[in-house]
Amino acid sequence: MRTHFALLAGLALSWAAALPARADEAEITLKPGNGVEIVASNCAACHSLDYIQMNAPYLTADAWKAEVTKMRRAFGANLDDDTAAQIAAYLAKQYGPAT
Numbered sequence: 895m896r897t898h899f900a901l902l903a904g905l906a907l908s909w910a911a912a913l914p915a916r917a918d919e920a921e922i923t924l925k926p927g928n929g930v931e932i933v934a935s936n937c938a939a940c941h942s943l944d945y946i947q948m949n950a951p952y953l954t955a956d957a958w959k960a961e962v963t964k965m966r967r968a969f970g971a972n973l974d975d976d977t978a979a980q981i982a983a984y985l986a987k988q989y990g991p992a993t
């Protein structure tokens with residue numbers, strides 16, 4: 895249930911960010927860390943980076959890995975294996991449940 899709430903909130907936020915008057919709110923700062931630029935440049939193409947922040951409390955390292963795989967397989971994110979592995983490692987470290 896909590897995940898569904900986060901998803902709905904994510905949709906609402908990405909719609910709001912699409913409005914020109916709210917453009918400043920589209921800028922999300924990810925936590926600094928190894929690989930942050932790779933995440934920022936590959937994960938903001940289709941939706942806002944808030945999706946990462948909103949899902950952070952729920953996702954373990956394995957879950958982040960599965961999430962990145964889902965973005966590739968189900969939604970067509972164009973990442974090679976190496977890039978995907980670096981993104982999953984960054985997300986697990988900076989946005990895992992322990993942080």
Ligand code: HEC
Nearest residue numbers: 936937939940941945946949961962965969970971972981
């Ligand atoms: C090719 C488009 C595309 C790219 C690139 C993409 N995503 Fe997504 N992402 C989606 C779609 C479509 C959804 C689900 C529908 C929605 O809620 O907008 C989604 C949803 C999510 C969610 C919410 C939870 C879920 O599973 O629905 C997270 C977290 C997420 N993406 C993370 C990422 C990360 C991390 C990356 C970088 C590896 C990424 N996305 C790159 C299309 C993309």
